[in-house]
Amino acid sequence: MSDRLAAAATGIDALVHGVESLASLGASPLSAAYAAQAVAMVGRWLPVAHADGSDLETRSHLMLGAHLAGQALTLSGLGLVHGIGHSLTAHTGTPHGVALAAVLEEVMAFNAPFAGPAYEQAARALRLDPPAGGDWSRALIAAVREISGAIGVKNRWPTGRGAAPAAVRRRGSGRRRRHAQQSPGRHRGRGAGTP
Ligand SMILES: [Zn+2]
Numbered sequence: 001m002s003d004r005l006a007a008a009a010t011g012i013d014a015l016v017h018g019v020e021s022l023a024s025l026g027a028s029p030l031s032a033a034y035a036a037q038a039v040a041m042v043g044r045w046l047p048v049a050h051a052d053g054s055d056l057e058t059r060s061h062l063m064l065g066a067h068l069a070g071q072a073l074t075l076s077g078l079g080l081v082h083g084i085g086h087s088l089t090a091h092t093g094t095p096h097g098v099a100l101a102a103v104l105e106e107v108m109a110f111n112a113p114f115a116g117p118a119y120e121q122a123a124r125a126l127r128l129d130p131p132a133g134g135d136w137s138r139a140l141i142a143a144v145r146e147i148s149g150a151i152g153v154k155n156r157w158p159t160g161r162g163a164a165p166a167a168v169r170r171r172g173s174g175r176r177r178r179h180a181q182q183s184p185g186r187h188r189g190r191g192a193g194t195p
Contacts, residue, residue: 009097014066035072041065
């Protein structure tokens with residue numbers, strides 16, 4: 001994977017962390033504060049940093065946004081984009097962010113009837129204009145599609161389907177063993193909470 005695609009994939013991952021944290025059933029005012037600021041910063045600086053990776057100040061803004069998104073998801077858990085994305089990665093070896101981008105807008109559209117206030121908060125964090133008819137979810141999905149397209153991460157499958165099945169199987173079996181050793185109290189019922 002090229003450096004630019006790696007930057008795009010990890011950047012869209014950070015944006016998804018913020019959006020999914022806002023829409024998570026585990027969201028709280030504290031996690032939402034982190035997540036909204038993360039969406040604002042990542043949405044603003046990701047396309048800029050991707051276009052010119054030599055600008056360290058821009059990259060520092062993006063890094064802080066990604067860190068805030070991490071703080072948010074630790075509090076709230078994530079959602080179905082990550083749930084499906086992890087499965088895609090496990091079965092195909094596709095990099096995490098590329099797998100997320102592959103399903104992002106579609107899952108957001110699926111969740112929109114239930115995630116309207118969260119998506120409005122994310123859209124306002126991105127400073128989108130109020131949409132005609134008040135459909136903030138649609139406006140947010142369009143904005144995410146625009147960001148994803150600008151950085152070239154949508155529908156990129158650099159490793160090919162089934163490229164790393166043996167390694168994935170080994171990692172999967174190890175993960176199952178570790179989970180089996182954990183006490184039930186460590187499981188918080190947020191199956192898609194892994195970043
Ligand atoms: Zn992630």
